[in-house]
Amino acid sequence: MTSVLERFLRYVKIDTQSDPNSESFPSTAKQRDLSNQLVVELQELGIEDAHLDEHGYVYATIPSNSEKTDIPVICFCSHVDTSPDVSGAHVKPIVHKNWGGSDIVLPDDTTQILRIGELHDLDQQIGNDIVTASGTTLLGADNKAGVAEIMAATEYLVNHPEIKHGAIRILFTPDEEVGRGTEQVNIAKLGANFGYTVDGEAVGTLEDETFSADGVKITVHGVSTHPGYALGKLENALKIAGDILAALPKDSLSPETTEGKQGFIHPTQIEGIQEKVTLGFILRDFTVAGLNEKEAILKEIADNVLINYPNSSIEFKVTEQYRNMKEILNQHPQVLENALLAMQKAGLNPIQRSIRGGTDGSRLSFMGLPCPNIFAGEHAFHSKLEWVSVQDMEKAVEVIVNIAQIWEEKA
Numbered sequence: 001m002t003s004v005l006e007r008f009l010r011y012v013k014i015d016t017q018s019d020p021n022s023e024s025f026p027s028t029a030k031q032r033d034l035s036n037q038l039v040v041e042l043q044e045l046g047i048e049d050a051h052l053d054e055h056g057y058v059y060a061t062i063p064s065n066s067e068k069t070d071i072p073v074i075c076f077c078s079h080v081d082t083s084p085d086v087s088g089a090h091v092k093p094i095v096h097k098n099w100g101g102s103d104i105v106l107p108d109d110t111t112q113i114l115r116i117g118e119l120h121d122l123d124q125q126i127g128n129d130i131v132t133a134s135g136t137t138l139l140g141a142d143n144k145a146g147v148a149e150i151m152a153a154t155e156y157l158v159n160h161p162e163i164k165h166g167a168i169r170i171l172f173t174p175d176e177e178v179g180r181g182t183e184q185v186n187i188a189k190l191g192a193n194f195g196y197t198v199d200g201e202a203v204g205t206l207e208d209e210t211f212s213a214d215g216v217k218i219t220v221h222g223v224s225t226h227p228g229y230a231l232g233k234l235e236n237a238l239k240i241a242g243d244i245l246a247a248l249p250k251d252s253l254s255p256e257t258t259e260g261k262q263g264f265i266h267p268t269q270i271e272g273i274q275e276k277v278t279l280g281f282i283l284r285d286f287t288v289a290g291l292n293e294k295e296a297i298l299k300e301i302a303d304n305v306l307i308n309y310p311n312s313s314i315e316f317k318v319t320e321q322y323r324n325m326k327e328i329l330n331q332h333p334q335v336l337e338n339a340l341l342a343m344q345k346a347g348l349n350p351i352q353r354s355i356r357g358g359t360d361g362s363r364l365s366f367m368g369l370p371c372p373n374i375f376a377g378e379h380a381f382h383s384k385l386e387w388v389s390v391q392d393m394e395k396a397v398e399v400i401v402n403i404a405q406i407w408e409e410k411a
């Protein structure tokens, strides 16, 4: 057994909620409470260069203990913040040992019940030790399970010098949950060749594909007049915007009608007055060609609406948000191969899959650090029913250690 549970229980009690409305970095100062503690714990393990930088990132290196000099430097990365959606203050973790499969009623709010059939993967956990919160907060397994696993793997490698590995870089980021986790990462300083975020769900999963994502802003310029004297003149931007939204496909191309590898066009914001309205959209697909297609569809819808408003105009502005990491990972097949091998070596049947979203790894991959996502065991995240099992966390520690070892063996 490793120290992973003990670490996890310690870390989730520290409130590290991030804030989407903050302009500072990190978005909340309290994230540093955990990051500072991680630095102290890493130093206690003998990791001399462990430090918190001015932006709130923890960097640390487990030095190589191999004779080989050409082993790629591998980074393991997790985020310290928790979701703004649910409180992360005064988390009271509960370990349900050797769980028998019955409903888990959370004591501080008995309407919060973990039930087989309602939470996926829970039926796989009978006989395992499940950790939950107490009913009024999230648990924070997203992503403190990953943090605890990387820390426990570090301790394991430090205490088992017979396991050979190259230099291993540890990176703990703030603000992943508010989409800013990679904003201030110093890739040159990190100096890693390949990375793995440890922020995935079910045991054995390896996520190597994310959405490609663009934002679109449509600005509608109508023709404004006094409403009492508007006959034949007024072209109300609010109505034009309404027509555009009403013309979006109803049975396809939306988040509520798509799954798997299907993409969508999704309005997220509307703001304005009769003279001028801005509409915000997010577009998602797994390929850039698919994204371009969705941009063309949206543009055509807007142009067609404008036919009925001859004196009005639109601006159509596309902003790139992030890209499918697969584009990069395809150029470095050994990153996935070694993770799959590491999971097999831990007795798991790896499941390779895609995420209908983005990860810190999608951005890191395009910043020069090819970086798929491996499981941390976290489930039902961003909710009061969040759970993780101790056995899954132990497996993740084993997989991290195996990955380090496999890169050395193959060098």
Ligand SMILES: [Zn+2]
Residues within 6 Å of the ligand: 079, 142, 143, 176, 199
């Ligand atoms: Zn996460």
